Amino acid sequence: MTDRIVDAPLQLGLFAHFAEESSEAESYLEFLRLFEHAEKAGFGYAWVRQFHFRSSGSARSGGLPSPFVLLAALAERTERLRLGTAAITLPLEDPVRVAEDAAVLDAISGGRLELGVANGVGAPGTAEALGRSLPEDRDDRRQRFLDALDVLLGALRGDPLTADGHTLAPVAPSLTERIWEATLTAESARAAGERGYGVLVGTTQTVPAETTAAAYLDGLPPGALPRLGLSTLVLPARTREEALRGAEEGIERKWAWGKDFLPPATTLAEKAASLGLHYGTTDDIVESIATHPAFRSTTHLQVQLELVYGSFAQRHDALDQFTAEIAPALGWSSPALVGVGR
DSSP: OOOOOSOSOOEEEEEEOOOOSSOHHHHHHHHHHHHHHHHHHTOOEEEEOOOOSOOTTOOSOOOOSOHHHHHHHHHHHOSSOEEEEEEEEGGGSOHHHHHHHHHHHHHHTTSOEEEEEEOOOOSTTHHHHTTOOOOSSHHHHHHHHHHHHHHHHHHHHTOOOSTTOOOOSSOOGGGGGSEEEEOSSHHHHHHHHHTTOEEEEOSSOSSOHHHHHHHHHHHSOTTOOOOEEEEEEEEEOSSHHHHHHHHHHHHHHHHHHHTTTSOOOOSHHHHHHHTTEEEESHHHHHHHHHTSGGGGGOSEEEEEOOSSOSOHHHHHHHHHHIIIIIHHHTTOOOHHHHOOOO
């Protein structure tokens, strides 16, 4: 039923945006507890998205501006969970400072960091507020991102950073083999593959996820192991109708946010489909994920439990159901049986 075309064990990750109807502090603590529970349930990865600032007048929390800080706290609470940034918006950061924070986190976590980066500008005015100046031309912005990425990689490897030959402390050369790029287009996905990175594919994109996935695999050098993370929004329920009723507010809000680039939709079910929501019974969700065109290329399934949940208690239950019933039917094996590989 799964019909995957990549020869790699399926890995499970929990992905968090931190955009909640609560304070940032409450959201961070709730997700730390949820990530701890995910590790106990058998998940191998924690992925967190970086987001700067709260929108004016918004009642929702502003998200997570400092992924390395939260992941350091999570490292102390967990033993084997790999710690992923999905992703650091590199044009808004000093790449040497990113390298320093990443190297320290990797050192104190025992080499558990997965370093995801992205090209982006954030909301209007974000770059200026952070003291950054970005080119207006798209190609120039892409080149600026690639230049910053090269600086980041060089710093991690131990390249000299000053005229006197000072280097990063600590250096982290192995981290250069754990780079992921969040991509929205076939062009950037193919380029990430050519550089041998992993690729992070979102639930809502300007092009279909399978287009991104195909371009990534096409760009990989011969013999390179694919690392393709697919974000997957799930909502278990007794029936599909019950799931839609309970998730209506979250679906409408998310679809209104992305309606300008998402597939057209009128009914609630159509909007749920346009958002990539997998919902209903175990069998419903297994079939929905397994038949998603991008799943055939997926090595890392990144489960999202946001937007459509009324409480964190429901999310804890959903994690248990996912590893007990849904993931095994998709080809995943518990780490208690086979160990966790990268």
